[in-house]
Amino acid sequence: MQQQDLILGNKTMTSEQTHAETVAAPGRAGDRIFRRLTAFFALSILAILLLMIWQMTRESLPSITAFGGKFLTGSEWDAVQEEFGALPFLFGSVISSVLAILLATPLSVATALLITEIVPHRLGSAIASLVELLAAIPSVIYGLWGVLVMAPWLQRSVQPWLVDHFGFLPFFEGAPYGVSMMAGVLILAVMIVPIITAISREVLLAVPRSQREAAVALGATRWEAIRIAVLPYGKSGILGAVILGLGRAIGETMAVTMVIGNTPQISWSLLSPAYTMPSVIANEFAETTAKIHTAALMEIGLILLAVTLLINILARLLIWSVTKGQKQGAA
Amino acid sequence: MNAKVSLENMSVHFGGNHAVKSVNLDFPANSVTAIIGPSGCGKSTLLRSINRMHDLVPTARVSGRITLDGKDIYGAGVDPVSIRRTIGMVFQKPNPFPAMSIHDNVVAGYKLNNTLKRSEADEIVESSLRRVALWDEVKDRLKSSAMDLSGGQQQRLCIARTIAVQPEVILMDEPCSALDPIATLKIEELVEELKEQYTVIIVTHNMQQAARVSDSTAFMYMGEMVESGPTKKIFTNPEMKQTEDYITGRFG
Ligand SMILES: Nc1ncnc2c1ncn2[C@@H]1O[C@H](COP(=O)(O)OP(=O)(O)O)[C@@H](O)[C@H]1O
Ligand SMILES: [Mg+2]
Secondary structure, eight states, X not given: OHHHHHHHTHHHHHHHHHHHHHHHHHHHHHHHHHHHHHHHHHHHHHHHHXXXXXXXXXXXXXXXXXXXXXXXXXXXXXXXXXXXOOHHHHHHHHHHHHHHHHHHHHHHHHHXXXXXXXXXXXXXXXXXXXXXXXXXXXXHHHHHHIIIIIHHHIIIIIHHHHHHHHTTSGGGOSOOOSSSHHHHHHHHHHHHHHHHHHHHHHHHHTSOHHHHHHHHHTTOOHHHHIIIIIHHHHHHHHHHHHHHHHHHHHHOOHHHHHHSBOOOOOOSOTXXXXXXXXXXXXHHGGGOOSHHHHHHHHHHHHHHHHHHHHHHHHHHHHHHHHHHHHHHSOO | OOEEEEEEEEEEXXXXXXXXXXXXXEEEXXXXXXXXXXXXXXXXXHHHHHTTGGGGOTTEEEEEEEEETTEETTSTTOOHHHHHHHEEEEOSSOOOOTTSBHHHHHHTTHHHHOOOOHHHHHHHHHHXXXXXXXXXXXXXXXXXXXXXXXXXXXXXXXXXXXXXXXXXXXXXXXXXXXXXXXXXXXXXXXXXXXXXXXXXEEEOSOHHHHHHHOSEEEEEETTEEEEEEEHXXXXXXXXXXXXXXXXXXXXX
């Protein structure tokens, strides 16, 4: 056989090919099954998501048809009168998340820089694992700490001081309750710092040494090297981390529900209680009686899902564009 | 000949690894000195000690003396940042800042020490890019990303960026090893011109390149400085057997 193949020269190829095919056939069948199986599971995740959107849309139809666009602009939330406007929840979610991001971002980026650029490698790794540990704490624990420790502290010391000194500003108007938009913002900030820090750290670690060296060799100090080489290189990755944090903040339910005061109102004062989309769903879903009430909560869920999906896609795209750029870019 | 940079009994250790062993070497002003030797012999390590890049590596320890115009650059009270402004460096792989435009790359280092007006910046960009023969190729797209350039153009951009800081000495660590032959030739021509104004120290594993561009050559082997002298002499009539073996391609 072998001999013949050699002699026939040209034909060798084809005969070897058929040979290989017959031998590899069982393996290929296994490959095929494996591929189909993974494809099935991957698609089923997508299917679950689509099914969820479809189901939620269907369940919220009564509310969608009854209120239309007014659902997003109305600020009345009255189960008895069956009047539902989601604006206070939208407002509460967006404002608390955005403020939390504004607070958490500088803190997280600074921590990531400290870990990767300033302290010795070992100490940096130790701090990094500590920070990641924070991400593993269940949110109800954060909530408990928030309602038992932070909110009373805010009510006793921070908020009265703010009222005394900055009470003339609309942001610090009213009585200090402790539970408030401010408490919600702070708890959210604390909860998203770990994830933003962890991803920023990875982004900064991926900055090639040659970039730092380029800056240092030009006469940059440590801080200047960070400013002209490290941060610009990692900027879209860090932005991705921030947006991922925003997604977390918007979807966070438990801890926020425990400290934000759960009052559907639109107030610019950080001292006022507020309400978020996940909180109202969690609080009211079990005790709805009217169908329209359930539908309204479903619609809020739908809005929340849309917002978080959008934010996540945006974040992934940004992080993806960074890693892609690194592969093509300067080493 | 007066030495611009000189090494006296200079050693570098990485932890317990004695990477550069008690080297004595003078680098004359306004000339090109090539450092050759097989991979891993300590060429880069020696070069990096001259602009204090080892300060970034916690395990690295430099001993002996390195002087610039007779002054110890590791002396007490010497600011490594100011040393690096006087002694610029070009790396093995082109490393422009990818987030910056061509224009901003050129003035990136210069801007660290000077607040400059637009017109000044434009002047420095033009003169630096002309100096590296890149101006005509990029003058119409100064605002585009440095990553749009070819490897050879990127390396010349990096040289322009180094020149813009107005150094006196330029260190080059195998600046052509990632480039094609034509881009290599351009860099070599540039090196010849640079010595009019700067003291150039170039590491290369390419002996033809050393022979072409340098006035003096130093041959290193396993952390030691085996032989140094005028390039012509090293390549035609070396004193040490090891040097001869290396340049005739018998090892390395
Ligand atoms: N940052 C570093 N940490 C530890 N060892 C190093 C470091 N840089 C270089 N070395 C060691 O120093 C020696 C010389 O390396 P190098 O100067 O890069 O050689 P060359 O440039 O001649 O190829 C090698 O043994 C290398 O392992
Ligand atoms: Mg080297």
